[in-house]
Amino acid sequence: MNSVPDPQNLPGGKVYIEGRYRKLTRDLPQTVFFCPQCKGHPRRRRGCEKCEGFGKLTRDSVQELVCWVLGSALKTRKNKFHGAGREDIDVRMLGRGRPFVLEFINPKELKVDLAELEAEINRRNEGRLEIEGLHWSDKPRVRFLKETHNAKEYMVRAEVEGTPKAGAFEALVGQRFDLAQKTPQRVAHRRADLVRERWLEVLSAQPAEEPNQWLVSVRTQHGTYVKEAVTGEGGMTEPSISGLVGVPCRCLELDVLNILDAEGEAIPVRQAPTAFGQGL
Numbered sequence: 001m002n003s004v005p006d007p008q009n010l011p012g013g014k015v016y017i018e019g020r021y022r023k024l025t026r027d028l029p030q031t032v033f034f035c036p037q038c039k040g041h042p043r044r045r046r047g048c049e050k051c052e053g054f055g056k057l058t059r060d061s062v063q064e065l066v067c068w069v070l071g072s073a074l075k076t077r078k079n080k081f082h083g084a085g086r087e088d089i090d091v092r093m094l095g096r097g098r099p100f101v102l103e104f105i106n107p108k109e110l111k112v113d114l115a116e117l118e119a120e121i122n123r124r125n126e127g128r129l130e131i132e133g134l135h136w137s138d139k140p141r142v143r144f145l146k147e148t149h150n151a152k153e154y155m156v157r158a159e160v161e162g163t164p165k166a167g168a169f170e171a172l173v174g175q176r177f178d179l180a181q182k183t184p185q186r187v188a189h190r191r192a193d194l195v196r197e198r199w200l201e202v203l204s205a206q207p208a209e210e211p212n213q214w215l216v217s218v219r220t221q222h223g224t225y226v227k228e229a230v231t232g233e234g235g236m237t238e239p240s241i242s243g244l245v246g247v248p249c250r251c252l253e254l255d256v257l258n259i260l261d262a263e264g265e266a267i268p269v270r271q272a273p274t275a276f277g278q279g280l
Helices: 062-074 114-124 139-147 226-231 241-245
Strands: 014-023 079-083 092-105 129-137 152-160 176-182 195-207 213-220 249-259
Antiparallel strands (some): 195 213
16 A cells, blocks of 8 residues: 655645445435525525425435545545546446545544545445545546546447338447437526537447337547437437438437546556555
8 A cells, every 4th residue: 555644744734545436326426415595504505495305316326425535534524526527416327437536635644544434435325435545645646537538338228110211220230420419408597508529439239128218338528428329319419320320219228437638548556655645
């Protein structure tokens, strides 16, 4: 294990812990999902009809499940979660997991065993969340994760309305398409109204066991709205899988299988630096 940070030399009173997470359920956001109406404010949430006084729209999150254990060991409740992108609540994060850095503010205890804490997090959240490779990190890694553009590999379970032409799905395999995507309606409240140019490559396509369903694996450029790349959202994404196979398709389930480099190639799992502050 790499060296424990020196408590006398913590820039801004902060420590950073890096790892990867796999999200195994479709009801778990990456970070705390505060109610959009009351924002979780202690007084405003009391009479909030949106969250019924809970202050959040989900019971927990990846951030909370990890930080309840790590924060308790470090003796601090103050933390920030920095992920290499994020997936929707109803999207699983599989494969080797998504890199993240946790920033803990003013910890009172640093002599902790990260391997033991990792095992405890996994024990508590079996079947929902898995953490791998926890190690001490540095502030520059936060910027690196935020600024690096990662392509991703997905598995789509698509429901098809009607009967596509024979071989229509199979004909997509191995092709890379340049997409023009207008900002989807589901994120229009927090994203600028732009037309984004992205690429999507179809890796495989096969009928699922269920009728009128297909399993399609794709590789996409960072920032691609995959659900809309399936449906087309009424022409707001062109081309789309729906348009290419000639029948309406709906994304029933979506899984992230891999986090890749900008060009879509696999990237090695980063090992812990040999000493605190090294290996960036």
